Amino acid sequence: MLRFLHIPPPHSPSPTPLRLRRLTMKTHAHMALRRHGLAMSIAAALACACGTSAAQNAPPPPAPATQPQAPPADTGQKGTTELAAITVTGSALPRIDVETPSPVTTITADQIQKSGLTTVSDVIxxxxxxxxxxxxxxFTGxxxxxxxxxxxxxxxxxxxxVLINGRRAANYPLADDGQRSFVDLNTIPSNAIERIEVLxxxxxxxxxxxxxxxxxxxILRPGYQGTEFSADVGTSQHGGGATRRATVLFGGGDLRKDGWNAYFSAEYQKDDRIKVGDRGYPYNTNDxxxxxxxxxxxxxxxxxxxSPYGTVTPGTLGTPGDVTTGIADPGAVAQPLSACGAGSTLVTNDPNNPGSYCAFNRTRYFDISPEMERQGIYGRFSLKISDTSQAYIDASYYQVRTQFRGPPPQIQASTPNNTNAIALPATLPDGSINPNNPFAADGKAALINYTFPGIPGGGxxxxxxxxxxxxxxxxxxxxSYDTALVFNHESLDISTPGLLNYNALVAAVTNGTYNFLNSSANSPELLRxxxxxxxxxxxxxxxxxxxxVTRPLMDLPGGSLGLAxxxxxxxxxxxxxxxxxxxxxQGLGIAHTKGHRTVSGAYVELDAPFLESLEVDVSGRYDHYSDFGKNFxxxxxxxxxxxEQLAFRGTFSKGFRAPSFAENGSSESEGFATYTPPPEFQALHNNSGYVQPYPLAFLTAANPKVKPERSKSYTFGILFQPTQDLSASIDYYRIKKTGVIGQQSPAAVLDAYYNGQPLPPASSIVADVPDPAAPNALPRPLVVDAPYVNQNALETKGIDLDLKGGFNFNESTRFTSEINLTRIITWVLTLEDGTKxxxxxxxxxxxxxxxxGTPRYRGSWANSLQIGKLNITGTVYYTSGLKLTAPDVAPGCQSTNTTTGDNFPLSCRMSSFTEVDFTGRYDLTEKVAITGSIMNAFDRKAPLDPLNYAAFNYNPTYSQSGAVGRFFTVGVRVKL
Structure with a gap:
């Protein structure tokens, strides 16, 4: 729960505050600095010469004598330096000592500006x-x-x-993978941020x-006076991805003197796409x-x-008149339907493809980064009601448009209708010879592989x-009281072209209305x-x-017993x-979600400073959900x-996650993953193309009986500050969830299918048509159908480490360095049958x-140098490598050369990724500054990852900048 800083007007009686725990710092100025020395666990990205850590780290050293003291938080009031209490995320009680029993990282607006990161998404x-x-x-797919x-x-x-100003936000209208609800970070105002707290x-x-x-x-600014403008442009060294960004922030009115304050913020950002063809191997091909x-x-x-030039193989129709039942003649080989043209290469004598075909790189139609346009406005009006109270209203509207390309559709698809065996008939319904079929004169059908040019894909x-x-x-x-009413509506308009209509496809093939030999001869109406x-x-x-509400209850040796x-x-x-x-x-499954519910809850918190050195905080909350019941x-x-230099902290808590509407409402979803059948199954099919990697569908239906997930969490931390310039913190965490909601194990369903055993309850397999090359072998699975269930347990343990040092070389030169590292020790899912x-x-x-995947290590190291008006920061980001295994899919390496059977690469690993960013700012005057950055300064390439399906051969979640390459930005900041 968040409460904004409240500084009572000097000409009016102050409300009775909580008797905050005693401070050991002696000077008022030092206390003011401590209040603003907020922690940052992404310090590598956000470190600055005056950046400080609190909540996780001990208080920072005083600023150099030539630098002004950090001002109080901007509330639209001027001329005061009084020390105010602040409510830190994770507690409902105001405090001056921002180091709570829980680990909290705070990132200020100034730190965000100096990081080179421009959106909430980038920062978080x-x-x-x-x-x-x-x-x-x-990840546009x-x-x-x-x-x-x-x-x-x-x-x-x-x-x-995710909270905004301490209150909930509406979830994104689409659930991730059709299941997981979340708040879209792209729709949160970034230009009006005062700070971000990460508990x-x-x-x-x-x-x-x-x-x-x-x-x-x-946390957005509670008030603002003045005017600020900014403008930035940037581009990648290797082409594509140009960015333009502009912001404005202005406000007026002194809440104390005038009784009101109002401000307005607007921002606009446009990022051009980076096409797959703009980058080199291996990001631009599937070969x-x-x-x-x-x-x-x-x-x-x-x-x-x-390919757009087609490939045909002579055969027959298994069911006369049904063009979807083509069967190739024994020993028949494929050949191009027409001469290979632009963008393709004739390939003959391929061991896996007897005959010939036109190789065609479909990946060139995809994007490495989509085109994104983000624009929004935010405003806030605050009104002084009395000397001890104020009212406010704020509003925001953000629009984020994402346009991404995709390949033209192809005939072949496994779901929802299998068209892999579609064939051009020898004769048309009127009895005439099919002009598209080169084997028609011999009375043969022509099994066809084909991509439709002129029908764009994407979204x-x-x-x-x-x-x-x-x-x-x-x-x-x-x-003290705080009350609010929130209305949040999110609407997502989706437009998806280029998916073949099954009935129209079958009709066009059956009736010969589509010209496969000359695609340019087809009318726009037919293509639509x-x-x-x-x-x-x-x-x-x-x-x-x-x-x-909050209030003090009684005095204790270390301060007031606080109630919230x-x-x-x-x-x-x-x-x-x-x-x-x-x-x-074709190629698109089912995905729909609908639900509604009402939630009511109440909480209480007691914070007891039994001694100046000992604080105990206890809290509890009761919730009632209209769809599944209650929880405490x-x-x-x-x-x-x-x-004074050493602190120990620890917490124990119980929590829960309510089932999403996708999990217990009226919904079902079907997702796809690139899947390679087990080697034994491939061998039974003679390693034919039928058992090469293909899209496997996972269909999951909501389960009204599913229960909430419940958790137990532990943390233990040590904070150490031997000097004002050096600080360190280390925190251990352990989270155990029971009743984990997930699709009934697809691996268990697949194993039972391959072994001829009964499938788990309520699950099923939709099998493909038989393999033409091995018609008596078990067909490959097309759809794994399993409901949501409360699985047994999940447990994760890890450590967060933060180290910070600051050094003053002289009155105008300061150097700071900070290391942040997270290590996940274990992340274990225990399935219903006890499998771990x-x-x-x-x-x-x-x-x-x-x-x-789940990297074991993620970390950053920032070094920032301030010399007078110049500030330069170099940041190193590190993500550890991953095995190319996926225990929840199947055992063993999931990336293999399907011809030789060897792991690919032989190590079966994706390498680690390290990126270095440089950002800088120079103050030309007190009101004008120029900024610049070089992101991925050493142009490190993303490591090869053939297993990730969100991009071509790299992992965009952790190494997107490695595919983008070196990126330059310049900008200007004006403050009036």
Missing amino acids: RAVSADNSGSIPPA GFAAGSSGVALRGLTVNSTL KDGASSLYGADAIAGVVNI LTRSGGNNLIGGQPSQNSG DNKNHNMRITGGMTGSWGDW ALGPTLQKTSTSDLQSFDFR TGLDVRHEEQNDPDLNPDLAA SPKIGIKWKPI LQFVGTHGPYGLSSGA
Whole structure:
């Protein structure tokens, strides 16, 4: 729960505050500096010459004599330097000592500006604790294309609660993988940020559901006076991705003198796309033979992939008149339907493809980064009601448009209708010879692989987010209160072209109305009928009301026993209709979610400073959900400082995650992953193209009986500051969830299918048509159908390390260095049957992480030098490598050369990735500054990752900058 800094006017009586615990610092100026010395666990990205750490680290050294003292937080009031209490995320009670029993990282607006990062998404996803399940904006092939989400502790986006000004926000209208609800970071105002607080601890005892792995609280300015402008441009060294960004912030009115303050913020950012063709090998192709891998390039009959020039093989129709039942003649070989043209290469005598075909690189139609346009406005008006109270209203509207390219559709698809055996008939319905079929004169059908030129692929997603908050804060006697009403509506318009209509395709092949020999001869009307644009609008809504109060109860040796309590009520709705409701479009499964519920909750917190060196905080919350019932979440935290330089802290809490509407509402979803069958199964099919890597569908239905996930969390930390210039903190965490909600194990369903055993209850397999090369062998699975269930348990343990040093060379020169590192010790999922799956250092959990995996280490090291008006920061980011294994899919290496059977690469590993960024700022005058950055300064390439399915041969979640390459930006800041 967040309370803004409250500084009572000097001409009026001050409300009775809590008797805050005694401070050992002696000077008022030092206390003011301590209040603003807030921690940052992404310090590598955000370190600056005056940057400080608190909440996790001990207080910083005083600023050099030539630098002004940090001002109080901007409330639209001027001329005061009084020390004020602040409410830190994870506690509902105001305090001056910002080091709570829980680990909290605070990132200020100034630090964000000096980092070179421009959006909330960039800043939060740079936190070292963000891990498995994080959603990058570059993943346009996912369910939630164009959005961005944070996943602290590697527990995916649905276990990290995102707040704005301490209050909930509406979820993105599309659930990640059709299951996991989350807040889209792209729709949060970034130009109006005062600070971001990242609580890396369970917090359901105050905030309710979803705060299992932690809380990200984006705190916007409570007031502002003045005018600021900024403009930035940037581009990549290797082409594409140019960016333009502009912001404005202005406000007026002194809340103390005038009785009001109002300010307005606007921002605009446009990022051009980076095409796959703009980058070199291996990011621009599916042919990895030069590296020892597979050749999955388009056009190969054995891969069921087509080119615009087509490939045909003589055969017959298994069912006369049914063009989807083609059977190749024994020993028949493929040949191009027409001469290979631009963008293709004739290939003959390929061991896996007897005959010849036109190799065609379909990846060139994809993007490494999509085109994104982000624009929004935010405003706030504050009104002084009395000497001890004020009211406010704020509103924001943000629109984020993501446009991404895709390849033209091809005939071959496995779902929802199998067209891998489609064939051109010898004769048309009127009895005439089919002119598209080169074998028609012999009465033969022609099995065809083909990509339709002239039908564009890709998508256009436009997200609209409107949020209005009205509230009052103040005091009455010993009580301080904070109440607010929130309305948040999010609407997502989705437009998806280029998916073949099954009925139109069959009709065009049967009737010969599509000209396969000369694609330019086909009319626009026919192309639109074959590949119509699918559209839908998905919505998400949240309305909430809360009332919160605090007061001192009694004096203790270390300060006042503080009480905080509050209640809140909210209503949530989601309506995400099917884009493909009648399964008419090929290559697109089912995905719809609909649900609503009302949630009411109440909490209480007691903070007891029994001694100046000992603090105990206890809290608990009761929630009632209209769809599944009630829950109680307690928490206790302790902080002990035996000496001023050393502190120990620890917490224990219970938490829960409410089932999403996708999990217990009226919903089902179907996702796809590139899948390689087991070697034994491949051998039974003679390693034919039928058993090469192909899209496997995972269909999951909601289960009304599914229960909430419940958690127990522990943290223990040590904070040490031997001198004012050196500080360190280390925190250990352990989170155990029971009743983990997930699709009934697809691996168990697949194992039972391959072994001829009964499938697990409520599950099923939809099998493909038999393999033409091995018709008596078990068909490959096309769809794994399993419901959501409460699986047994999940447990993760890890360590966060923060080290910081600052050195003053002279009055105008200061150097700071900070290391932040997160190590995940273990991440184990225990399935219903007792099977334990260890994911640390692997690409698992494969589906939950979009194939991104769970790195063991993520860290950063920042070195910042301030020389007078110049500030330069160099930041090193590190992510450890991953095994190319996915225990939740199948045992063993999941990346192999399917011809030789060898691991690819032989080490079965993705290498680690290290990136270095340089940012700088020079103050030309007190009001004008120029900025610049070189991101990925050493142009490090993203390591090869053939297992991740969010991009071509690299991992965009952790090494997107390695595919983008060296990137330059310059900008100007003007403050009037």
